Amino acid sequence: MNNTQIVTRFPPSPTGTLHIGGARTALFNWLFARHNNGKFVLRIEDTDRVRSTQSNTEVIIGSMKWLGLDWDEGPYFQSQRSKIYDEYIQKLLSTGNAYYCHCSKEELDRKRAEALAKGLKPKYDGKCRDLGLGDAPGAVVRLRSPLTGTTTFKDLVKGVISIDNSELDDLILKRSDGSITYNMAVVVDDSSMGINYVIRGDDHINNTPRQILIYKALNRPIPGFAHLPMILGPDRKPLSKRHGATSVLAFKEMGILPEALLNSLARLGWSYGDKEKFSTQELIELFSLEHVGKASGIFNVEKLIDLNSKYIMEMDGDRLADSLTPFLEALGCSHLSREKVKGAAITLQKRSKTLLDMAKDSLFYFKDITYDEKADEKFLTIDLIDTLEDLLTDLQGAMDFSQAELEKIFVNFLEKHQIKLKKIAQPLRISLTGKTFSPGIFEIMEVLGKDMVIKRLSDAISHIKNK
């Protein structure tokens, strides 16, 4: 048995909300941890004090909760860990793996510009590397990285990656203002939190060798790395605020179910043969890093919506009612009867791709209707008056308004008039809903209830007469 528990983490930066790129990274970390009975840690990387906001932090946490990606530890906040970073810096300094550098920013900028102009690599020239300098105002701490050799690691999705150490320079670990640098913070955090698998976007591949060098300098175990390909916008550009970086909560407002979003995020980059639909539980059981693809991809919203409709079809009436209610309220419906909402939802279950669609299409159950102009003209015609009035009479005599009973009434009614259902279905539908499309007429009559059906049919009859 493996006695080391797997620990993964998700470290969002609250400089924005949680979008699908971040959500997928979170999901893969979560799945990997859950699949292996490991631990999942949430860490907020809020060291960018100017761009980080409290409200973004709240949105991120809210999104995680909505998705059901629960964490076992955290949230930790990087902004509260400066003491720990200092300890590690001291350790590096005392072991000679880091040194103070007194070069000014201006000097560095100038040298970089010169190197670039000459077509050379713009890396730090190591001026202070062996000067044995002490701390001083404006000094930074740099890592003493190896000048030769190669740094190699086996990425769990990309395979072996190696880079010559000569490509890397002595990166700054601590800034002149005393704050810690990103690469150092990540390593210290991951290391001190016991993270042994780092699953993140492949935009971090080039940071990995630098971080490995820090792990080595710290003499700490190096975690496993898995770099996920990026998610692209419809224009094949990496996701940004501009287009595809839709906040996860926007999908919630669209009426997407969390399990559908999770499913579709999982299938972007990961696969399990030809299987397309996975419950969250199945995702946990079947997920593995080996089946994560290497190529970046575009998030397919059409497919998400299709998946969502399939999840809606599987919901039971009670959950359907619970889920639909907030959408109806947002559309101005109040004093909703739970039973009616449930009944309405069931009639629309197979016809709705999102909860928002369902809410919109079920409005006729809860609010007054207006006739669609063209439908009114085409179907609510004077020649139908006698038929509709007789139908009204028959319906008024109905003992109960169940679908079964209604069908019986209609069989007799159609027989009596020697007509097909087709003849009155549309006029009746428009009388009851105002529109040319709806669930089956018996279904809607049952949910609407006798009183409402009688009222709407009478209204339609007088409307026709007044034409």
Next chain:
RNA sequence: GGUCCCAUCGUCUAGUGGUCUAGGACGCUGGCCUCUCACGCCAGUAACACGGGUUCGACUCCCGUUGGGACUACCA
């Protein structure tokens, strides 16, 4: 510029040297079903970026080209 990563239908992908005249899903088109709209069912559409190798045999392995992307900061 340098380094690193990537490349199968429009999109997401299966495929780990022969079972591929390349499979599934979404989308789209046509048909069936039918009280409308859907659901469902059936059918069709459409891809291995290019060029060299290796091999009896390459979508699968190697090299190159092209095209994307990332990193190259006292941003994260």
